[in-house]
Amino acid sequence: MRIFITGASGWIGTAVTQEVLAAGHEVTGLARNDDSFARLQAAGVTPHRGSLDDLDSMRDAAAASDGVIHLAFKHDFSDMAGAGATERATIQMFGDTLAGSDRPFLFASGVAGLAPGRVVTEDDEVPFGGPDSPRGGAEQLALSFASRGIRPVALRFAPTVHGQGDHGFTSVISGVAQEKGVSGYVGDGSNRWPAVNRADAAKLVALALENAPAGSRVHAVGEEGVSALEIATALGDALGVPTRSIAPDAAAEHFGWIGMFFALDIPASSAKTQASLDWTPTNPGLIDDIESGYYGTK
Structure with a gap:
């Protein structure tokens, strides 16, 4: 075609x-x-x-x-x-x-x-x-x-569609961590992002x-849902900055426009897609890519 x-x-x-x-x-x-x-x-x-x-x-x-x-x-x-x-x-x-x-x-x-x-x-x-x-x-x-x-x-x-060269949400969050000198997450960081x-x-x-x-x-x-705490911790380790909770009412000031998104709990499944199209994700996950240095290093 x-x-x-x-x-x-x-x-x-x-x-x-x-x-x-x-x-x-x-x-x-x-x-x-x-x-x-x-x-x-x-x-x-x-x-x-x-x-x-x-x-x-x-x-x-x-x-x-x-x-x-x-x-x-x-x-x-x-x-x-x-x-x-x-x-x-x-x-x-x-x-x-x-x-x-x-x-x-x-x-x-x-x-x-x-x-x-x-x-x-x-x-x-x-x-x-x-x-x-x-x-x-x-x-x-x-x-x-x-x-x-x-x-x-x-x-x-x-x-989050991640990988080497990604300039999307995870890259923006990494940029905030580098600017602020702290890798933040909102509240207790239990909210989940699919990736x-x-x-x-x-x-x-x-x-x-x-x-x-x-x-x-x-x-x-x-991945159905990677917690914001996991993401922030991996970014903090990769960048060599501390990881810290950001109060919900301070998220907009700390993160800027992306704060409203990073605080969301939005898990999603692909089980039916995988079964119907015989599709199995086999490449590294989000935390693996962060640890590989794709979003900045010390």
Whole structure:
């Protein structure tokens, strides 16, 4: 198949692209600038110039493809409403373009925030929808395309997709620890974060492209829940700084914008995904990667 991938040059997209190519497919990747264009070309991908703000360009690439993997997202925490509106418009465009074709449409989503305090499973529906919801209500909208002759699949990623070169949440928390001189956790640190190694997540996406049924939700989760205390302790050991509890009412001041996320208890299971797609996470876990020095060393 010829697969169009948005976010193909990003952290997760780079690994996904290599897995899709290794499975024997051709890949066209969205390139928003010259650097992305060159990196995609070097990786054996056909670059397609455009951006999330250029629906016409993406529409052309989707129409010429045998399937779409949509991984790009505007991670602008200063304008989440705008990012959600862009996401919803993009999802709607892909749905209109692929309608009636039975082509696969895989799109990035997440497990965070679906049911704080208990283990989220693939059976849990997103509790919010509509244009004013997080991510513009994209998951509900995209999964509804199953009735339009499309094979939509929600790729629910763990909030921490880790590995060497990661610049996401764990990297930000490490940066705070280095700046403050203390590796903090909120309260007693018992709250849990699911995590997945980038290589395992990429393998799952390639499997879902070929085998996940229409309307399914797959969980890219390698570890159900790593406690904030474990994460902070591992970072403190790696960085050579003390580990300390941060009071909940001081979390925002200490951690900045990421404090509200790091305090959440959001475990998630991937048992049904593993069984249905014969997927077994085999790469190092989050604590192993922290201990390997991927998030800073003494």
